[in-house]
Amino acid sequence: MKCPICGGRAVGKVGLEQYYCWNCYLEYQYQGSVLKVYKVSEDGSLVEYNDAEIG
Numbered sequence: 001m002k003c004p005i006c007g008g009r010a011v012g013k014v015g016l017e018q019y020y021c022w023n024c025y026l027e028y029q030y031q032g033s034v035l036k037v038y039k040v041s042e043d044g045s046l047v048e049y050n051d052a053e054i055g
């Protein structure tokens with residue numbers, strides 16, 4: 001899968017329907033057909049990313 005934000009291929013699968021882009025430092029999770037994007041904060045917790053920012 002390609003990163004939906006940068007279009008790059010530096011995406012790794014980190015869980016069931018969960019992916020991480022090493023380029024954007026963002027994590028993606030598919031909830032059905034909905035893509036949720038999370039930002040990984042410095043302490044490792046996930047912060048929901050405004051998906052309106054996805055081009």
Ligand SMILES: [Zn+2]
Pocket residue numbers: 003004005006007008021022023024025
């Ligand atoms: Zn990316």
